Amino acid sequence: MAKWVMVIDLDKCTACQACVVACQVENNIPIAGPDETERQRIIRWMEIIPFIYGEYPDVRMRLLPRPCMQCDNPPCTKVCPVRATMLGPEGIVAQIYPRCIGCRYCTSACPYTVKYFNWHTPSWPEEMRNSLNPDVSVRPAGVVEKCTFCIHRLQKAREKAAAEGRQLREGDYIPACVQTCPSCAMYFGDSENPKSIVSDLIKSPRAFRLLEEIGTEPKVYYLSEGQ
Amino acid sequence: MEREDILFKPIDRPGRKFYIVAGIMSMVVIWAFYAYITELRNGLGVTGLNRPVFWGFYITNFVFFIGISHAGTLISAVLRITNAEWRKSITRSAEVITVLVLGIGVMNILMDLGRPDRVLNIIKYGRFQSPLVWDLISITTYLTASIIYLYLPLIPDIALLRDRVKDEPRKWFYNILSIGWKGTEEQQRILNGAIAIMAILVIPIAVSVHTVVSYVFAMTIQPMWHSAIFGPYFVVGAIFSGIAAIIIIMAIIRKVYHLEDYLRPVHFKNLGILLFVMACLWLYFTLNEYLTTFYAAEPVQMKVFYSKFTGRYAHLFWLMVITCFVIPAILLVNKRTRTISGMVAASISITIGMWLERFIIIVPSLANPRLPYERGIYFPTWVEWSLMAGCFALFALMYMVFTKLFPIVSVWEVREARETGLKEIRERVKEYLPGMEVLAKNIMSKEVIAVTPETTVEEIGRLLASHRISGVPVIDADKRVIGVVSESDVIFREIRHEFTLVERLGNIILPELRREGERSGNTAGEIMTSPAITAEEETSLTELMEIIREKKIKRIVIVDKVGRLAGIVSRIDIVKAIERI
Structure with missing residues (x-):
């Protein structure tokens, strides 16, 4: 069974936010608008978060692209009362939008705060409405959503491979953010496959994961910046 | 019956003030309903x-109201089990709180749901691993148990109302709810048993x-949030805020319905x-x-x-510390x-403080996530x-309606307490206090003047007079x-003989005959009451008093196990014994 893993090389990352935009478009994420953004209601499955160290004048800032960590031991799926969020067989934490009752227990339990709630019925500017991605469902108001590692791309890749009568190959399935990254800072693949790039990268001494100490076993790895 | 009228007064005649307050409360509820529709x-x-900050007022209110619910049923059950006699006039008003606020607590969860239309998914796809499902199970169990626990002691009162109201619709209503209560001993026995079982059951729930x-x-x-102390901390807080709520509500109904x-x-x-x-x-x-x-x-903890x-x-936070404790x-x-007003003030302070406590537990943890996002703000x-005002108004409204339908003080329990309370308490105190169990042997006079069957009546008369006693055992x-x-035995004989002139003459003229008379009717053996009413040395004071009352006698002869004279308990001994306790 595959185990999908993302690796983000912080040395290469320029924090250009192309991944954020790509994600937004790929996954039909609604536009919050300035007022709702001000109220912290914006939805960003992929977000650049700043770590700021030190005090003026000796300040250092690190910027970190942050998708859902796709934990192997997810605190969010544990607490869901209706199994609307669950750990899939290939390690992707799934959301079932038509089942979610909107209690926001998973959003409150996630130590990375990567889960988002639809405070309103999602809306897009007129021009964008016709360019929604048909592969991704539009979420109704009142349900929780989050990064899915573009799981619809996995389904499509599988179907395509099956049609061509072959196995899924390395690189057949990559999420939109990884595909878009202009500095090639993001890698994606099956860590169970010893020949994949990610299985090598996660063994690197530079590799770390966020909040490793709380035992959630994330499947998003970062390669630390060189000094 | 006269003095219980005050308890039925709110049911008999709803006053004008009732409609005014109910009207205001209804308006608040309707306004809240409009907010919910929005x-x-x-x-x-x-x-x-x-x-x-995904959770705010609704979850705070949920925890707060569920907390308030703890006092009513729990306190009532604890007082019932420990046989606290003073509970009888307050349990009903407390139990109603539980039932009402539990419902309101659950409503707050519904208000908080993003998709209330899908709430039944909890049953359809319910995961027992989720603490929210534990809540659901626990709260519904508690609600059911609390309703039963409120209803059971209400049945005899509903029957009283059924017999009291005149108009047909209300008679019909109370008739159904009283489920055929007639107050027979058998029914009372079953009811008491059921209440006792529920009282024990609701505590762990x-x-x-x-x-x-x-x-x-x-x-x-x-x-x-991740704290092992939270279970007991919440339970303590719940009982704390619940008692405060009971005090506030008791003070209000006391004033409004003149239940001083x-x-x-x-x-x-x-x-x-x-x-x-x-506290x-x-x-x-x-x-x-x-x-x-x-x-x-x-x-991460220090940030919060x-x-x-x-x-x-x-x-x-500091307002919470001041209002909850200081x-x-x-x-x-x-x-x-x-005083009562002092305690009401303390209770209002605690109610505010405990609401703040819930808020202070929920929101700051959410507002300070582990990763360096912007800190959350919540207004x-x-x-x-x-909706919060609506919850309080709905509670007040439902409570008011309850007081118009049922007596807010348990009529039959207070009546029962009045009849048997003192006796029960005396019995109970005797059970555990040394020296309270008064036995015949402790209070009887041991130096008894006794006579044999051969003693003459004159001799007995002398004995009674010289020792100032009213009777002697034979x-x-x-x-x-x-x-x-006894005295009366002697007196009756005297009276009888006063009027037989022939006998008197005979006694004077013929002393032989007099001796003859002595032998046939003038000795103790002939005039005594026999068999004597006796009691054993281990007989309790209560039983002695019962015997004296029932047999209409003035003294009880106390005998040992084989029936030999041990002492005597006279009325004065009983008076002295009661004086001591």
Whole structure:
């Protein structure tokens, strides 16, 4: 069974936010608008978060692209009362939008705060409405959503491979953010496959994961910046 | 019956004030309903909630109201089990609180759901691993048990109402609810048994409810939520706020329905003591919670800690400490302020404080996520304020309606207490207090003047007069009691003989005949009452009094196990014994 893993090389990352935009478009994420953004209601499955160290004048800032960590031991799926969020067989934490009752227990339990709630019925500017991605469902108001590692791309890749009568190959399935990254800072693949790039990268001494100490076993790895 | 009229008064005639207050409350509820419709139509965006503060007023109110529910049924059950006699006039008013606020607590969860239309998914796809499902199970169990526990002691009162009301619709209503209660001994026995079972059952359920409510937070790994102390901390807080609610509501119904005679200062005093104990416990738990966090000083925890102690939530945190402990402690410790109004003031302070406590537990943890996002801010909107006001108004409204339908003080229990309370308490005290169990052997006179059957009546008369006693036991050679000669036995004989002139003459003229007369009717053996009414040395005072009352006698001869004379208990001995206790 595959185990999908993302690796983000912080040395290469320029924090250009192309991944954020790509994600937004790929996954039909609604536009919050300035007022709702001000109220912290914006939805960003992929977000650049700043770590700021030190005090003026000796300040250092690190910027970190942050998708859902796709934990192997997810605190969010544990607490869901209706199994609307669950750990899939290939390690992707799934959301079932038509089942979610909107209690926001998973959003409150996630130590990375990567889960988002639809405070309103999602809306897009007129021009964008016709360019929604048909592969991704539009979420109704009142349900929780989050990064899915573009799981619809996995389904499509599988179907395509099956049609061509072959196995899924390395690189057949990559999420939109990884595909878009202009500095090639993001890698994606099956860590169970010893020949994949990610299985090598996660063994690197530079590799770390966020909040490793709380035992959630994330499947998003970062390669630390060189000094 | 006359003095119970005050208990039925609110049911007999709803006053004008009732309709005015009910009207105001209904308006608030309707306004809240409008707010809820707004939320339903526009989504939770109309609230002040956001990311990361996903939970705010609704969850705070949920925990708060479920907490309030703890006092009613739990306190009533504990008092019932411990046989606290003073509970009888307050249990009903407390139990109603539980049933009503549990419903309101659950409503707050519905208000909080993004998709209330899918709430039945909890049954369809329910995961038992989720603490929210534990809540659901625990709360519905508690609600069911509380309704039964409220209803059972209500049945005899409903039957009283059924026999009291005249108009047809109400008679029909009470007739159905009274389920054929006639007050027979058999029915009473079954009812008492059922109440006793429920009283025991609701205690673990009540404790479980707020424990699992706390688990919603404690089971996560979020800073200052993930705490092992939360279960008992929440239960203590729940009982604390619940008692405060009982005191406030009791004071209101006391004033409004003129129940000064039923809800006495002693009820408030006892609840006030309990309230102060809970305040101390609350402080103890709070200290434990914050001191351990502070000392270990884990950075993620400290962010939340400082946001409470010195940061954005500091004013609310310190207000909580003042309202939950400082104000109540000052009011409850000081003898001059330990009045009903003082206690109501303390209770209002605690109710506010405990609401703040829930808020202070929920929001700062969410507002300070582990990763360096912007800190969350949360201001409730008019929708949340309106729904919160609606919850309180709905509670007041439903409580008022209850008092118009059923007596808010348990009529039959108070009546029963009046009839048997004193006796029960005396029996109970005797059970555990040494020296309270008064036995015949402790109070009897041991130096008994006794006579043999051969003693002459003249001799007996002399004995009675010289010792100033009213009767003597008659014993045989074995000291076995065979009868009693009392004053009246002697007097009746005298009277009888006063009027037989022939006999008197005969006595003077023919002394031989007189001796003859002595032998046939003038000795103790002939005039005594036999068999004597006796009791054994181990007989209790209560039983002695019963015998004296029932047999209409003036003294009881006390005998040992084989029937030999041991002593005598006269009326004066009983008076002395009662004086001692």
